Amino acid sequence: MNKGENFHPVWWRNHLRGYGYRITIARQAILDVLSKTEDHLSAEDIFFAVYKKHPNIGLTTVYRTLELFVQMGLIYKFDFGDGRSRYELMGGPKGKEHHHHLVCTECGRVVDYTDFIDDELELLRRTEKELSKKYNFEIKGHLIQFYGLCESCRKKKEKIIE
Amino acid sequence: MNKGENFHPVWWRNHLRGYGYRITIARQAILDVLSKTEDHLSAEDIFFAVYKKHPNIGLTTVYRTLELFVQMGLIYKFDFGDGRSRYELMGGPKGKEHHHHLVCTECGRVVDYTDFIDDELELLRRTEKELSKKYNFEIKGHLIQFYGLCESCRKKKEKIIE
């Protein structure tokens, strides 16, 4: 952030280097976008956001980079059911706290919630432990999502019925 | 099942009729396939299974029927991350008991588990209640999945490292 450097925290640069990957403009730009948003961006969203400063970076590179980051565990990839994947920065210095999602099946709105996360995580840990023993799985992660109708979509439906 | 009738439990026929839909060969055949499998079938899997007895039923119809059944709440649609959707009969006379999934990210194997389902469901109900109040959502469902490596995939990886 200082001495004229671009925004590129040490942690993920080391992460990249540690895995033997190169630090490129595209990778910096993509992580930059992800670290500055509260939204759940699709590959195309990220492409457009990156495009503003780097119109030479292609959508293909965005896909490849996201795939790489997912493999490295730098970002999460989610499917909220609208036919495209969404990406979110994982924990770490610039990452948000652990949360789960509440998805409106009508308009696609996604709410990040952290309520009860502790209870959930405790149960998950217990369940993980037992499942890995019983089914011989090495468990790496979990997915919890709730689906429903958000307030405005609910109201729209009520109006139609009236 | 008796009197020479095909396999077509009353419950889903009424379900269909109740929604004003017609009972067709294709719909019978597709539900029949879903009710007789323990696997997590894709649309194509179902198409092939149906094809054996009804080579005239097209893949398009399979997709359309599955979509309809999902809307009606007769079946569940899952995404295990391999690029195609998987379908499962919901609860009901012929449905399996409520369960969650354990997915191997390497080979795609899916284990249905019911362990701790009660604890999970209790927590889910509590969480749902609070979330719907706090975020004004009408919650319709949830998704819980664990991801990891199954035993054989883990062993394969160990071999490569050696």
Place this chain on the structure above:
DNA sequence: AATGTTAATGAAAACCATTTTCAATAAGGT
């Protein structure tokens, strides 16, 4: 700072699960 090796990239084409179109068919009430 110049050079060499090789990973990374962009553009275009390919891929592939799913959806749409549209004319033909069949479910089920009359």
Place this chain on the structure above:
DNA sequence: ACCTTATTGAAAATGGTTTTCATTAACATT
């Protein structure tokens, strides 16, 4: 048996993602 209209099949379209391949750029070495 007939009529209305939902349902269907085949083929084409769609659209997110991946692959191909020649070019470019990271960065270790000199």
